[in-house]
Amino acid sequence: MSADLPQRPLIGLLLRLAYQHYSHDIDAALRDAGFGDIRPGAANVFPFVTPEGITVSRLAELARVRKQSMAQAVDQLERSGYVERRPNPDDQRSQLVFLTARGQSVPVVTHAAADRVEQRWAELVSPAELESLRAALERLLTELGGQRQKSAP
Numbered sequence: 001m002s003a004d005l006p007q008r009p010l011i012g013l014l015l016r017l018a019y020q021h022y023s024h025d026i027d028a029a030l031r032d033a034g035f036g037d038i039r040p041g042a043a044n045v046f047p048f049v050t051p052e053g054i055t056v057s058r059l060a061e062l063a064r065v066r067k068q069s070m071a072q073a074v075d076q077l078e079r080s081g082y083v084e085r086r087p088n089p090d091d092q093r094s095q096l097v098f099l100t101a102r103g104q105s106v107p108v109v110t111h112a113a114a115d116r117v118e119q120r121w122a123e124l125v126s127p128a129e130l131e132s133l134r135a136a137l138e139r140l141l142t143e144l145g146g147q148r149q150k151s152a153p
Contacts, residue, residue, distance in 0.1 A: 026043075026113050030106070030109055038080070038082070038106070041073050042073040042082075044070070045059060045063075045070070045097070046110065048063060049097055051098075052096075053098045054096060055095070055097070056074055059074070082103035083097050084097075
């Protein structure tokens, strides 16, 4: 254990610190690929945009951020040419967000960088430990999602 960490660090602290390492490597890969204008908050958009498009409200819900924050992220990405908005054929009051050709290039870069990060992490702990961590986090998130749905009005 690192001498810089408390004796029994909280899981939240460990997750945040690990994510900072992960995020740093992804951001570096994006910069190296010419996507240095994507702000960290705007990166929440890419994993959730489907080919059918998605509303800003649903993006915010999936990314677990405020609608206003997501709207600002989408605005920034639209100005930079990563996304475009089109009328929602099912609801004329809303618009759908779609990735542009430039925006579709971003997940290719981030997924490749994530694979490199995970390979390095597997070498640092072990492939089995990393997969065990992934499985535990997936189960935890599934359970938390189910509890949130049960408690919703």
